[in-house]
Amino acid sequence: MPQPPRRLGAALLLLFIASGFAGLVYQSLWSHYLGLTLGHAAYAQTLVLSIFMGGMAFGAWLAGQRTVRWRRLLLAYAIAEGAIGLFGLAFHPLFLGYSALSQGAVLPLLGDGVLARLYPWVSGALLILPACVLLGATFPLLSAGYLRAAPADDGRVLGGLYFANGLGAAIGALGATFVLLPAFGMPGAMATAGVVNLLVAAGAWWVSRWVGEGTLPEAGHGERGAGDGGAAHLGTHTSPRAPGPGGALSRDEGEARSGGSLSRFLLLVAFASGAFSFVYEIGWIRMLNQVLGTTLHSFELMLAAFLLGLAFGGLWVRQRARKIADALLVAGVAQVWMGLMALVSVVLFAGTFDWVGWLMQALSRTPSGYALYSLGSAGIALLVMFPAAFFAGMTLPLFTMALLRAGGGESGIGRIYAANTLGAIAGVLLMVHVLIPLVGVRFGVTLAAVGDTALGFWLLARARTVLPSGRVLRWAAGCVAVLVLSVVLGRPDPRAQAAGVFRSGAPRLHHSAEVVYLRDGKTATVAVVRSGEGNSAAIITNGKSDAALVYDLAQAPRPDELTMVLTGALPLLVHPAPANVGVIGWGSGLSTHTILGSDRVERLETVEIEPAIHEGARLFGSRVARAYEDPRSHVIFDDARTFFAAGRRHYDVIVSEPSNPWVSGVASLFTREFYAFLRSHLAEDGVLVQWLQAYEIDDALVATMLSALLAEFPQAEMYLANDVDLVVVAYPQAVHAPDVARLEGEALRVELARTGLASAEEFALRRMGGTRVLRTFVDAYRAPPHSDFHPTVALRAPGTRFRGETSDTLQNLVDNGMPVLDILGERSPQPADAPILELPSHRFTRAHRGAVRLAAILRGEDAPAAAPGAGSLHAETLLGLSLLGPVRDVADWASAAAAVADATIGHLPAEDLRGVWIEPDWIDADVQPEAVRRLLDLYAAAAARDPAAMRAAADAALGLPDPLPLATQEHALVIAQLGALGEDDTAAVERLHRDYGVAIPSSERYRMVRHLLRVWAAQEARG
Structure with a gap:
C-alpha cells in the first residue's frame, strides 16, 4: 500500500536535489573538457549549455511519450539515473580516446576546410549527448511517478521538483569548482558525480518498491493527441481543481478552449520563455565578467546565482499551488515581472562597478579577504540575476500546471519541459551569434526583456480570469516607463567597463582617458583606451589590459612593449632559419609585427579566438603595421589546437602569448598536454617561445607551469622581459646559440634598440638561466606538471590575482647581490x-x-x-x-x-x-x-x-x-x-x-x- 505522500515527497525531493547536484557537476566539467578542444571557455560553455539543454529537451519529450505506457515510472527513473552514473564513471577514459583520435587522425585528415572547423563542435556535442538525453528524461519520469502517488498536488509536486533540482544544481555548480576539482581533479570529480547518480538510482529503486508502483491511467482515460479535440485526462489520477480565492472550484481552462489549441500555445510560450531566460543568463555573465573578472570562480558564482533564482521560483509555486485557480494568469504576471526585473538588472549592472570598487578597497589582500570578495561577488551576482531568475523559475511549473489541469496528461510534462529547454538552446545561440554581434550584450538583454513582457501580456490575454482593462493599461505604461529608464540609466560608463575594477579597485578610468573602441565580441568585451595625453593606448579584454604601447617610436617604451618586442625578437635571435612561424594570441599585434621585421620569415600564421581583438588592435596604426599589411602575415580566428592539428601543420617557431592564467580557459595553454601538442607541431630543430606573466601569480603556480613545459621540452632558457614578465625559450632537442647578426633590417633594429635589445650584451643581461635553473626552481616547490585534468592554476590563480602576488624567486637568483x-x-x-x-x-x-x-x-x-x-x-x-x-x-x-x-x-x-x-x-x-x-x-x-x-x-x-x-x-x-x-x-x-x-x-x-x-x-x- 502506498505510503503517505508527505514521506514520499521528502524522499523524492532529496533524491532530485542529489540528481541536480550531479547534473551541474557534469555540466561544469564538460565545459572544462570540451574547452580543451574548442579553445575558449566561452565557446565550450555555449556548446555544453546548448547540448545540455537540447539533449534534455529530447530526453524529456521522449520520456513524456512513454510515461503513459509504463507502470513503474520511478523504476524507470532509477534506471535512467543509473545509466547516467555509469556514463559519468566512463567519461574520462572515453574523452582521452576521443582526443587522441581527433588530434592524431581525424583533424589532420580533414585539413583546413569547413569540416575541420565543424568537427570539434559536432563531435563534442555527440560525446555528451547521450547523458544529456538521459538527464532530460529524469524530470518527466520522476514528476509523473510522483503525481501518480499524489494526484491532488500537481502544483506542489511540480514546484517542489523544480526547486529541488535547481537547488541541487546550484550546489553542484559551487561544489564542482570549490570542492571537487581542487580535491580530485576532473577525473575524480566526474567519477564522484557518477557515484552520486548511482546512489540516486539505488534510492529511487528502493522508493519504487516502497510505494508499490504499478498502476497505469485507467482504460478510456489515457493520453489523447493534441488534435483530438477533447480534453485528455489522467484517468483516476486526474487532479481536482484547487479552490479559488472565493472558495469555489475554478473552471478547467480546457473547457474554455480546445485542448489542442492550449497545448500548442503553451508549448510556444514555454519555448519563448526559455529562450529569453537564457539570453539573460549569457548576457548577465558577459556583463558581470567586466566587473568581477573572467575567472572560473566568478563564472560558477554567477551560474549558482541564476540557478538559485530558478529554484526559489519553483519553491514559490510549490508553497502556493493550492491557491492558484488560474495558472495562466499567474504565469502571465510572472512573465511581465521577469521582463521588468531583467530591465532593472541592466540598471543594476551599471552600478556594480562602484560596488566592487568599494569591496576591493575595503578588503585586505589576504586569503580571508579573497573569501570575502567571493562572497561579495556572489551577493552582487544575486542582486543582478536573482529577481528575474526567480520569476523565470515560476513559469515552467505554472505552464505545466495549466496544461495538466486542461487535461494535457502525463506526456504534457515532457512536452512542456522539452519546449522550454529547446527555447533555452535557441536563446543561447541567438544571444551569442546574433544579438551580441548586432546590438551588443546590454541591448540583447533589453530586447529579451521586452519580449518577456510582451509574452506576459499575451498570457494575460489568454487567461481564464479577465483583468480590468484599466489595470492592464497601467501595467503596460509602467513597463514602457521601466524600459525607458533602463535604456537611459543602464548605459555603463565605457571608462568603467575598461577599468578592470576587480584588479585595481578603481571603478573607472581617469576622466582624461578616452575609450576609442568598445565592442562586445562573441567571447569577450574588447576596448581600446587612449591615454589622456594621446601618446599611448591599451587594448583591454573584459576589463583586463592585454597590451599597452606608445604611438611614437621616439617616446620611451611602455613595459608591455619590452615584453612583446622581446617575445618577437627571441625566435629571430636563436633560430637560424625561422621560415614558418605560428603565433598563439594576437594581443596588440606587436609580437607578430616584430617577427615580420626579419626577411628570413616566409610565412607567419597568428591564431586568435576573438575577432574583436584583431579589429581593435588595428588602432595602434603604424606600430603594428607589418602584422596587418605584410603579405606573409595570416590571421586565423580559431582555436590553436584545432588549427594546428588540421592539415598536419609544422612550424620552425611557435610563439605562445596568451592572457594571464587566471583568466577562465587560459590556464589550459600552460599544461603538459598542451606542450606535448605544441612539440608535435614543431620541426625537429624548432623553438617554442612562451610568454609567462610573473605578476598576480605566485611562485608555486609558475613552478607547476614550468614543470609542465620541462616535462615535454628537455632544454629551456628563461629571459626577463620587464620587471614582471618572463619569456621561456624551449627546445625539443639541442639549444641554438644566439646570434644578434640574425636581427637584420634597419626598421627592426630601430624598434629593438629603443627597448634595450640592440646588442648581444643586452640579450645576455636578460637571460636568467637554463634548464638546470628551471628544474631546480620546479624541484624547490615540488611542483607536479600542470595538467589539463587537474586545473590547479585556474583554481588558485584568481586568489593570487586578488592578493596581488608576484613570482620573483627566479629574478632574485639573478639580482640578489651575490654571484x-x-x-x-x-x-x-x-x-x-x-x-x-x-x-x-x-x-x-x-x-x-x-x-x-x-x-x-x-x-x-x-x-x-x-x-x-x-x-x-x-x-x-x-x-x-x-x-x-x-x-x-x-x-x-x-x-x-x-x-x-x-x-x-x-x-x-x-x-x-x-x-x-x-x-x-x-x-x-x-x-x-x-x-x-x-x-x-x-x-x-x-x-x-x-x-x-x-x-x-x-x-x-x-x-x-x-x-x-x-x-x-x-x-x-x-x-x-x-x-x-x-x-x-x-x-x-x-x-x-x-x-x-x-x-x-x-x-x-x-x-x-x-x-x-x-x-x-x-x-x-x-x-
Whole structure:
C-alpha cells in the first residue's frame, strides 16, 4: 500500500536535489573538457549549455511519450539515473580516446576546410549527448511517478521538483569548482558525480518498491493527441481543481478552449520563455565578467546565482499551488515581472562597478579577504540575476500546471519541459551569434526583456480570469516607463567597463582617458583606451589590459612593449632559419609585427579566438603595421589546437602569448598536454617561445607551469622581459646559440634598440638561466606538471590575482647581490662598459647601471649621472665610516657594506670590481678591526668568484666572536654555500645550513635563494 505522500515527497525531493547536484557537476566539467578542444571557455560553455539543454529537451519529450505506457515510472527513473552514473564513471577514459583520435587522425585528415572547423563542435556535442538525453528524461519520469502517488498536488509536486533540482544544481555548480576539482581533479570529480547518480538510482529503486508502483491511467482515460479535440485526462489520477480565492472550484481552462489549441500555445510560450531566460543568463555573465573578472570562480558564482533564482521560483509555486485557480494568469504576471526585473538588472549592472570598487578597497589582500570578495561577488551576482531568475523559475511549473489541469496528461510534462529547454538552446545561440554581434550584450538583454513582457501580456490575454482593462493599461505604461529608464540609466560608463575594477579597485578610468573602441565580441568585451595625453593606448579584454604601447617610436617604451618586442625578437635571435612561424594570441599585434621585421620569415600564421581583438588592435596604426599589411602575415580566428592539428601543420617557431592564467580557459595553454601538442607541431630543430606573466601569480603556480613545459621540452632558457614578465625559450632537442647578426633590417633594429635589445650584451643581461635553473626552481616547490585534468592554476590563480602576488624567486637568483648563478655556471654578469640601456621597468638594467655608478663612487671616479638612490646613500655612508682610519661603529659599517655589496658584487664581473671589493682603494684594510677585515675578505672572495677563498672567508666571518648584523651573517652563509658548490662539496651545503642557517633568519631577498642552493646541492648529490 502506498505510503503517505508527505514521506514520499521528502524522499523524492532529496533524491532530485542529489540528481541536480550531479547534473551541474557534469555540466561544469564538460565545459572544462570540451574547452580543451574548442579553445575558449566561452565557446565550450555555449556548446555544453546548448547540448545540455537540447539533449534534455529530447530526453524529456521522449520520456513524456512513454510515461503513459509504463507502470513503474520511478523504476524507470532509477534506471535512467543509473545509466547516467555509469556514463559519468566512463567519461574520462572515453574523452582521452576521443582526443587522441581527433588530434592524431581525424583533424589532420580533414585539413583546413569547413569540416575541420565543424568537427570539434559536432563531435563534442555527440560525446555528451547521450547523458544529456538521459538527464532530460529524469524530470518527466520522476514528476509523473510522483503525481501518480499524489494526484491532488500537481502544483506542489511540480514546484517542489523544480526547486529541488535547481537547488541541487546550484550546489553542484559551487561544489564542482570549490570542492571537487581542487580535491580530485576532473577525473575524480566526474567519477564522484557518477557515484552520486548511482546512489540516486539505488534510492529511487528502493522508493519504487516502497510505494508499490504499478498502476497505469485507467482504460478510456489515457493520453489523447493534441488534435483530438477533447480534453485528455489522467484517468483516476486526474487532479481536482484547487479552490479559488472565493472558495469555489475554478473552471478547467480546457473547457474554455480546445485542448489542442492550449497545448500548442503553451508549448510556444514555454519555448519563448526559455529562450529569453537564457539570453539573460549569457548576457548577465558577459556583463558581470567586466566587473568581477573572467575567472572560473566568478563564472560558477554567477551560474549558482541564476540557478538559485530558478529554484526559489519553483519553491514559490510549490508553497502556493493550492491557491492558484488560474495558472495562466499567474504565469502571465510572472512573465511581465521577469521582463521588468531583467530591465532593472541592466540598471543594476551599471552600478556594480562602484560596488566592487568599494569591496576591493575595503578588503585586505589576504586569503580571508579573497573569501570575502567571493562572497561579495556572489551577493552582487544575486542582486543582478536573482529577481528575474526567480520569476523565470515560476513559469515552467505554472505552464505545466495549466496544461495538466486542461487535461494535457502525463506526456504534457515532457512536452512542456522539452519546449522550454529547446527555447533555452535557441536563446543561447541567438544571444551569442546574433544579438551580441548586432546590438551588443546590454541591448540583447533589453530586447529579451521586452519580449518577456510582451509574452506576459499575451498570457494575460489568454487567461481564464479577465483583468480590468484599466489595470492592464497601467501595467503596460509602467513597463514602457521601466524600459525607458533602463535604456537611459543602464548605459555603463565605457571608462568603467575598461577599468578592470576587480584588479585595481578603481571603478573607472581617469576622466582624461578616452575609450576609442568598445565592442562586445562573441567571447569577450574588447576596448581600446587612449591615454589622456594621446601618446599611448591599451587594448583591454573584459576589463583586463592585454597590451599597452606608445604611438611614437621616439617616446620611451611602455613595459608591455619590452615584453612583446622581446617575445618577437627571441625566435629571430636563436633560430637560424625561422621560415614558418605560428603565433598563439594576437594581443596588440606587436609580437607578430616584430617577427615580420626579419626577411628570413616566409610565412607567419597568428591564431586568435576573438575577432574583436584583431579589429581593435588595428588602432595602434603604424606600430603594428607589418602584422596587418605584410603579405606573409595570416590571421586565423580559431582555436590553436584545432588549427594546428588540421592539415598536419609544422612550424620552425611557435610563439605562445596568451592572457594571464587566471583568466577562465587560459590556464589550459600552460599544461603538459598542451606542450606535448605544441612539440608535435614543431620541426625537429624548432623553438617554442612562451610568454609567462610573473605578476598576480605566485611562485608555486609558475613552478607547476614550468614543470609542465620541462616535462615535454628537455632544454629551456628563461629571459626577463620587464620587471614582471618572463619569456621561456624551449627546445625539443639541442639549444641554438644566439646570434644578434640574425636581427637584420634597419626598421627592426630601430624598434629593438629603443627597448634595450640592440646588442648581444643586452640579450645576455636578460637571460636568467637554463634548464638546470628551471628544474631546480620546479624541484624547490615540488611542483607536479600542470595538467589539463587537474586545473590547479585556474583554481588558485584568481586568489593570487586578488592578493596581488608576484613570482620573483627566479629574478632574485639573478639580482640578489651575490654571484649565485656565476658560481653555478648558469650566467655571467655583463661588464661595466657593456652598451646597456637603462630602462625604468627592467630591474636587471637598473641594477647593472646602478652597480656601475656605485663602483665608480667607491673608486673615486666620476659616476654616470643618475638621480640619488638608496645605493648611492649607502655608498656615501660606507665611505664616511671608512675614510677616517679604523672603523669605530662596526655594526653600522657592516650594514652599509652589506647594502653596497648587494648592489654591486653580483652585477659586475671581477675585473670591474677591482678597487671596489678586490684590493679596495676606499679603505685602509690593515688598520681595521678584525670583523671589518674579515668582511672585506669575504666580499673580495665573492667578487673574485673564487670558491676556495669564498669558503675560507665565510668560515672566518661566521666564526667571529661578536655576532655581525643579520644581513652580513646571511651573506656569509650564502657565500660559504656557494664556495662549497664551487668546490663540488655538496654535502657541506646542508651542513652549513644545519650549523648556521637554522639560526640565521631568512630575509625576503635571500629566503628562496638559500632554499634553492640546498635543492641544487641535493640534485648534485643524486647525480
